[in-house]
Amino acid sequence: MLTTKQKTLRHFWYPTLRVDEVAAGPRPFRLMGEDLVLFMTAEDRPAALEDRCCHRTAKLSKGWCDAGLIVCGYHGWTYDGDGVLVRIPQFDPDRAIPKHQVRSFHAQARYGYVWVALEEPLAPIFDIPEDSDPGFRRIFQFYETWQTAPLRLMENSFDNAHFAFVHQATFGDAKQPKPRVYSIEETDYGFKATTVVDILNPPAAHAVTGTSDPTTTRSMVNHWYLPFARRMDMTYPSGIRHIIINVATPVADGEIKLVQLLYRNDTEADCPTEKLIAWDATIVHEDKEVLESTSPDAILDVQRRIEAHMPSDRPGLIMRKRLLDLLHAHGEQEVTYQY
Ligand code: FES
Ligand SMILES: [Fe+2]
Incomplete structure (x- = not known):
């Protein structure tokens, strides 16, 4: 499944750049093959426009912001947050500005990121109650480019x-290849999958898990939000909650931004941010290595049914079915090339 070929996927919100970066903008971002420029308007709301001036096609992201407007660096044509041309510096002040506009997209700030939807969103940005809960801290854990497809990351997440x-x-315990089974509840946004995972607990993980026992468990409530977001809510026996939000923002076919936030109900003194990033980075990069070796264009496996031989992978099968249903409901077929 190549994300730029499936138009329905343009109707969802994806995190792009940090709000503080955009505030220092303008900044370019590529979303599903579309080159965008992001900046903050005078009302302090994020704007996302096509990164192409309608005069002589220069990239607007190479220009600058002026009182919440974006100025093209080539001849100074200036646009507002809706992409409307509002100033041509070469015109005399009494000359009317012709009606020109560059394409604009839906943009909003949430959880420290600017989220963009290329077309009318089909669903709101999912709620993260812990983001406004003083009992939790938010950590910007990862923001990385991976050469893989968003669906491959979602499959991997469950x-x-x-x-x-x-x-x-x-x-991972190499002696236990057979995982416990998930119990799954389908929802309007995707599904909720609950399970318990037995894990090894090496010394580097002690502050993360809150115990020095050589093994421990994770009680996991794992949510999938169509199409490419996941909330992994883990509770350790120590009472520590470790909630990972990750989104595979589709940059281009076979390329994603991994955007990962972490919420914890402990303090910096209990487990420093540095340690939380370092431990999860080791794990996440183990996934990156294997995911970058997968095919971004693989079919949704409805024919191969490989997971049918792997009883633990009901989430993968449901994910495929729900994605196909979504495409079909919007009059689309899955477009694949290699299989
Ligand atoms: S190309 Fe942008 S002002 Fe001329
Ligand atoms: Fe993994």
């Missing part, structure tokens, strides 16, 4: 059968 293989150097 695939507990890879722990004993991909993660045997960190928390």
Whole structure:
């Protein structure tokens, strides 16, 4: 499934750049193959426009902001947050500005990121109650470019059968290849999958898990939000909550931004941010290595049914079905090329 070919996927919100970066903008961002420029308007709301001046096609992201407007660096044509041309510096002051506009997209600030939807959104940005809960801290954990497809990251996020293989150097127990089964509840936004995972707890993980026992468990409530977002809500027996939000923002076919936030109900003194990033980075990069080796264009596996031989992977099968249903409901077929 190539994300730029599936138009329905343009109707969802994706995190792009940090709000503080955009505030220092303008900044370019590529979303589903579309080159955008992001900046803040005079009302302090994010704006996302096509990164192409309608005069002589220069990239607007190479220009600058002036009182919440964006100025093209080539001849100074100036646009507002809706992409409307509001100033041509070469015109005499009494000359009317012709009606020109560059394309604009939906943009809003949430959880420290600017989220963009290329077309009318089909669903709101999902709620993260912990973001406004003083009992939790928010950590900007990862913001990285991966050469993989968003669906590959989502499959991986619910695939507990890879722990004993991909993660045997960190928390995976190579002697336990058969994971416990998920219990799954489908929802309007995707599904909620609950399970318990037995993990190894090496010394580097002690502050993260809140225990020095050699093994421990994670009680996981894992949510999937169509199409490419996941909330992994883990509770350790120590009472520590470790809630990972990750979104695979589709940049282009076979390329994503991994945007990952972490919420914890402990303090910096209990476990420093640096340590939380370092431990999860080791794990996440084990996934990156294998995911970058997968095919971004693989079909949704409805024909191959490989997961049918792997009883632990009901989430993968449901995910495929829901994505196909979504495409069909909007009059689209899945477009694939290689299989
Ligand atoms: S190309 Fe942008 S003002 Fe001329
Ligand atoms: Fe993994």
